[in-house]
Amino acid sequence: MPIHNKQVAEQFNRLADLLEIQGANTFRVRAYRNAAQTVESLPRDAQEMLEDGEDLSELPGIGDDLAGKIKEIVNNGELTLLKETEEETTAELGEMMKLPGVGPKRVKAIHDALGVESMDQLRAAAENHEIRELEGFGKKTEDMILREIDRRKDHTERTKLSAVDPIARSLENHLSGIDGVKKVVVAGSYRRRKETVGDLDILITCRNDSPVMDRFVGYDEVEEVVEHGKTRSMVILQSGLQVDLRVVPEVCYGAALYYFTGSKAHNIAVRRIAQGKKLKINEYGVFRGDDRIAGATEEEVFEEVGLPFIPPELRENRGEVEAAKADKLPKLVRLEDLRGNLHAHTKDSDGKYTLREMAEAAKKSGLEYLAITDHSKAVAAVKGLDEKRLRQQMERIDALNDELGGIRILKGIEVDILEDGSLDLDDDVLGELDLVVGSIHSKFDLSKKKQTERVIRAMDHPSFHILGHPTGRLINEREAYEIDMERIMDAALERGCYMELNAQPDRLDLNDAHCKLAREKGLKVAISVDAHATTDLEFLRFGIDQARRGWLEADDVLNTRKWGDLKRLLKRD
Ligand code: DGT
Ligand code: CA
Numbered sequence: 001m002p003i004h005n006k007q008v009a010e011q012f013n014r015l016a017d018l019l020e021i022q023g024a025n026t027f028r029v030r031a032y033r034n035a036a037q038t039v040e041s042l043p044r045d046a047q048e049m050l051e052d053g054e055d056l057s058e059l060p061g062i063g064d065d066l067a068g069k070i071k072e073i074v075n076n077g078e079l080t081l082l083k084e085t086e087e088e089t090t091a092e093l094g095e096m097m098k099l100p101g102v103g104p105k106r107v108k109a110i111h112d113a114l115g116v117e118s119m120d121q122l123r124a125a126a127e128n129h130e131i132r133e134l135e136g137f138g139k140k141t142e143d144m145i146l147r148e149i150d151r152r153k154d155h156t157e158r159t160k161l162s163a164v165d166p167i168a169r170s171l172e173n174h175l176s177g178i179d180g181v182k183k184v185v186v187a188g189s190y191r192r193r194k195e196t197v198g199d200l201d202i203l204i205t206c207r208n209d210s211p212v213m214d215r216f217v218g219y220d221e222v223e224e225v226v227e228h229g230k231t232r233s234m235v236i237l238q239s240g241l242q243v244d245l246r247v248v249p250e251v252c253y254g255a256a257l258y259y260f261t262g263s264k265a266h267n268i269a270v271r272r273i274a275q276g277k278k279l280k281i282n283e284y285g286v287f288r289g290d291d292r293i294a295g296a297t298e299e300e301v302f303e304e305v306g307l308p309f310i311p312p313e314l315r316e317n318r319g320e321v322e323a324a325k326a327d328k329l330p331k332l333v334r335l336e337d338l339r340g341n342l343h344a345h346t347k348d349s350d351g352k353y354t355l356r357e358m359a360e361a362a363k364k365s366g367l368e369y370l371a372i373t374d375h376s377k378a379v380a381a382v383k384g385l386d387e388k389r390l391r392q393q394m395e396r397i398d399a400l401n402d403e404l405g406g407i408r409i410l411k412g413i414e415v416d417i418l419e420d421g422s423l424d425l426d427d428d429v430l431g432e433l434d435l436v437v438g439s440i441h442s443k444f445d446l447s448k449k450k451q452t453e454r455v456i457r458a459m460d461h462p463s464f465h466i467l468g469h470p471t472g473r474l475i476n477e478r479e480a481y482e483i484d485m486e487r488i489m490d491a492a493l494e495r496g497c498y499m500e501l502n503a504q505p506d507r508l509d510l511n512d513a514h515c516k517l518a519r520e521k522g523l524k525v526a527i528s529v530d531a532h533a534t535t536d537l538e539f540l541r542f543g544i545d546q547a548r549r550g551w552l553e554a555d556d557v558l559n560t561r562k563w564g565d566l567k568r569l570l571k572r573d
């Protein structure tokens with residue numbers, strides 16, 4: 001049975017949380033959290049690696065014991081230790097810990113003091129103002145708990161694209177291998193590469209006698225069969241993801257693919273155009289009267305409606321239909337267009353690999369340049385660099401550049417933007433760097449006005465180049481901080497600064513709408529992985545997905561340029 005990294009990581013995280021509630025040793029708790037992170041950031045499923053005979057105990061932070069536990073999860077689908085620990089912990093306490101800002105320590109405190117054992121009791125306690133009376137809690141925490149209980153309801157159902165990717169790929173493989181199956185394609189928001197996916201919409205064509213529906217509902221990862229029909233079935237997988245499968249006739253394949261790729265708003269806008277031409281368009285084809293005039297391919301559907309092909313990422317009814325009519329669709333940036341990466345950490349701060357290892361991995365992946373941007377000293381928890389350590393790193397980069405050929409390592413920093421908008425390092429050292437990425441890692445809760453002014457003041461600094469993860473959001477986990485993005489972008493343009501599209505799949509920050517806004521303003525964007533491990537370079541493709549959803553062309557993206565040209569763009573006067 002296929003087990004994906006997301007499921008392995010979830011079990012480790014859950015174990016860490018439960019152990020923390022029980023008051024276990026903090027090192028032990030942290031080891032499981034780190035292991036979860038490592039597994040989640042692997043570019044391939046651990047199961048596949050094990051099958052290939054790879055030794056997981058060689059991964060950072062994974063010893064023999066953890067490697068054994070990964071194997072156990074992969075082989076048995078569950079971890080005995082987790083099951084035992086679950087049984088020892090009261091049921092809903094585990095749920096409560098998932099509330100952002102609450103965490104295991106606070107759950108334990110609330111449970112011990114108030115006897116709260118369920119989400120409803122937690123809400124009641126907060127509403128009765130019992131929480132604010134507890135030591136270490138206050139009105140603010142109590143309000144936050146109430147807010148988070150409500151917010152949780154809104155977005156528990158959507159799954160991050162990066163977690164859906166391997167699940168969709170195994171399903172595609174499974175279905176393609178079934179007797180009589182011809183085409184298999186995942187449509188819907190997945191094909192539009194939306195950052196989170198509600199459910200998967202799979203279309204297939206097959207021979208009449210294919211056992212595909214039985215084999216689909218019998219798939220190992222299926223937890224619940226919601227519907228089992230001849231042309232449509234629906235299941236829920238163990239990961240919680242819902243999957244819709246439809247069998248469509250060959251002659252309708254293109255029309256069905258187009259329809260089920262959506263978005264709904266896009267479909268409706270195009271249907272209106274078709275109606276203007278006295279055509280009817282639906283999932284079976286394009287019709288004039290009763291005659292089907294197109295439907296086998298998506299291309300012929302577009303042709304009959306009189307539009308050029310619109311890439312799936314654009315199909316959100318955000319102006320793409322009008323642009324298509326006017327033949328002004330953007331020529332979207334592709335992964336191959338990227339020449340470098342402008343945000344990477346090493347062991348000098350919170351990265352998992354050395355400078356040399358990161359450089360070699362970037363070279364191997366075909367990049368022409370890699371900027372090393374470790375954290376600055378304000379982020380003390382991760383040994384952020386002070387001026388002295390940064391200068392030492394710069395010397396090591398010079399030496400490495402002399403030695404390594406075929407890639408250029410840029411001297412950079414991810415400097416903290418302090419509360420007052422000043423930067424966390426001396427002007428002199430900042431001026432000596434090739435690249436300064438400035439980011440906010442503290443004081444997320446300033447007013448919109450203050451937060452905006454903080455960032456603009458930071459960009460006033462003559463060495464500032466790129467605003468890192470500009471809104472600070474973590475998908476499904478942390479909202480963006482309050483900030484006036486229009487003002488920030490206008491200020492960046494005036495000063496010759498740029499925005500980052502942080503390609504970490506948990507961030508994707510800028511989001512698609514902000515990318516589009518930047519492009520409309522003529523403000524260029526850097527697509528950067530924010531790599532903490534050599535394998536993170538793979539995440540560039542999620543940045544590309546988001547950039548394409550934001551209408552970006554190669555020219556709108558800073559790091560599609562050769563270093564010499566980029567260097568000129570980074571020059572501020
Ligand atoms: P999701 O699953 O919430 O991430 O988003 P989608 O876009 O995958 O939405 P879903 O799964 O409800 O439906 C898949 C596609 O089917 C959707 O993008 C467009 C098409 N579709 C669904 N319902 C309608 C409808 O009522 N009218 C039209 N024109 N298209 C629809
Ligand atoms: Ca869907």
Ligand code: CA
Nearest residue numbers: 199200201244
């Ligand atoms: Ca669906």
Ligand code: ZN
Nearest residue numbers: 414439468469
């Ligand atoms: Zn950062």
